[in-house]
Amino acid sequence: MATRVTPIEMIEKLIGFETVSRNSNLKLIDYVADYLAEYGVSSRKIYNDDKTKANLFATVGPDMDGGIVLSGHTDVVPVDGQPWDTDPFTVVEKDGKLFGRGTSDMKSFSAIALSLVPDMIEQGIKKPIHFALSYDEEVGCLGSPRMIEDMVEEGLKPQAVIVGEPTMMNIVTAHKGIVGLKTRIIGKEAHSSLVENGVSAVMTAARLVNFIADMMAENKAETEPDSSYVSEPCYTTLHVGVINGGTAMNIISRECEFVWDIRYVAGDDPQTFIDRFNTYCENEILPAMRAIDPECSITTEITSSTPALGPEDGGEAEMICKSITGKNDTLSVAYAAEAGQFQEAGYSTVICGPGSIGIAHQPNEYIELEQVKASEAFIRKLIKELAA
Numbered sequence: 001m002a003t004r005v006t007p008i009e010m011i012e013k014l015i016g017f018e019t020v021s022r023n024s025n026l027k028l029i030d031y032v033a034d035y036l037a038e039y040g041v042s043s044r045k046i047y048n049d050d051k052t053k054a055n056l057f058a059t060v061g062p063d064m065d066g067g068i069v070l071s072g073h074t075d076v077v078p079v080d081g082q083p084w085d086t087d088p089f090t091v092v093e094k095d096g097k098l099f100g101r102g103t104s105d106m107k108s109f110s111a112i113a114l115s116l117v118p119d120m121i122e123q124g125i126k127k128p129i130h131f132a133l134s135y136d137e138e139v140g141c142l143g144s145p146r147m148i149e150d151m152v153e154e155g156l157k158p159q160a161v162i163v164g165e166p167t168m169m170n171i172v173t174a175h176k177g178i179v180g181l182k183t184r185i186i187g188k189e190a191h192s193s194l195v196e197n198g199v200s201a202v203m204t205a206a207r208l209v210n211f212i213a214d215m216m217a218e219n220k221a222e223t224e225p226d227s228s229y230v231s232e233p234c235y236t237t238l239h240v241g242v243i244n245g246g247t248a249m250n251i252i253s254r255e256c257e258f259v260w261d262i263r264y265v266a267g268d269d270p271q272t273f274i275d276r277f278n279t280y281c282e283n284e285i286l287p288a289m290r291a292i293d294p295e296c297s298i299t300t301e302i303t304s305s306t307p308a309l310g311p312e313d314g315g316e317a318e319m320i321c322k323s324i325t326g327k328n329d330t331l332s333v334a335y336a337a338e339a340g341q342f343q344e345a346g347y348s349t350v351i352c353g354p355g356s357i358g359i360a361h362q363p364n365e366y367i368e369l370e371q372v373k374a375s376e377a378f379i380r381k382l383i384k385e386l387a388a
Contacts, residue, residue: 002038004118007376008098010111011367012091014074015100021075021139024052028074032056032114032133039117043131046146053135055147060120060129061386067128068320068382069151069161069347071338072110073137073144076102082363097366104355104367109164112354112375116383123387130158137338140180140304144338148345160317163339164353166360166367167331169374171321172351174332176236176263177308177340179270183208183300185245188293189254198252199289199296202245205256208298211280212238212260215273233334236264238273259303263336266310274300307340309349317350324381325352333357352378 043058135143190198245256354375
């Protein structure tokens with residue numbers, strides 16, 4: 001007999017898999033595949049190169065065009081060094097909340113929908129509900145492109161994609177895109193008492209970081225107060241997250257490396273900022289460096305890229321979510337998500353899911369039980385509409 005579980009029981013099950021991005025997610029994927037198989041629902045796995053991780057795509061209902069894709073990532077951020085009051089991978093219910101890593105971001109959405117698979121089957125949905133579970137969203141949305149490519153190759157034509165990132169069940173039609181970059185500076189070593197004989201990679205990096213900060217300050221100053229992008233900050237941001245370089249206090253550093261990102265609003269082209277940065281390096285920085293040593297260099301590579309999500313004029317996904325929730329307003333968010341990747345592939349896409357992004361990634365992450373109930377009601381209404 002097929003195992004029937006409640007939404008909370010399924011949340012507990014999925015949270016119990018320690019799918020921090022550095023780990024494999026296969027145990028969770030295998031569990032979901034086996035669970036679906038109990039109801040006669042087949043699924044396929046789309047692996048990474050070394051087959052240590054996988055996306056899972058499954059369809060409940062008829063094999064036809066239309067229907068809805070419910071998208072969620074299976075990985076979570078680390079808990080290392082965070083002062084948790086409870087075991088992060090064991091759900092604890094307290095004060096109307098479920099505590100655990102991934103409760104808000106974003107296993108609860110997928111868990112709630114999965115728990116309602118029996119209802120989808122019993123009510124005889126006439127259009128399909130697709131599950132699209134991905135890996136490595138938290139480290140650059142790396143897994144979903146393979147699954148989306150597979151969807152396109154299969155000729156899948158859903159009516160809409162709903163990505164269940166935490167929005168407090170509000171409808172989000174825009175999120176920022178993100179480009180991750182790594183810049184490496186090669187200078188010339190010398191004794192720190194002989195500064196004119198060397199080229200400091202660390203001090204050069206400091207000038208470049210300041211240039212990046214200046215570009216962001218320009219964006220902020222040029223943003224209109226009534227910007228249509230309502231999420232704060234409502235402009236394209238540039239940020240340096242990690243910097244490493246140097247050997248000792250008294251050695252002019254030969255090498256320095258820093259990683260940075262550009263989080264851009266729909267309509268901005270991140271390449272514009274990359275080009276400005278490279279031009280600054282070529283015209284303002286490198287000539288003086290190479291006057292001392294022609295072997296000095298500055299190289300920048302793109303390490304990850306996720307497109308922005310933009311509002312769609314009369315988009316199917318937005319209309320469906322408005323019909324189900326009864327809400328007329330839409331929001332924009334400052335974080336990046338897989339939604340932009342689905343939209344870029346031609347699928348009408350929104351973000352709408354339980355929980356708060358303000359709770360995500362923090363110690364003692366939680367989701368309110370009211371949000372679980374609201375998400376369950378949303379999925380039940382969706383099932384009813386597809387069964388009509």
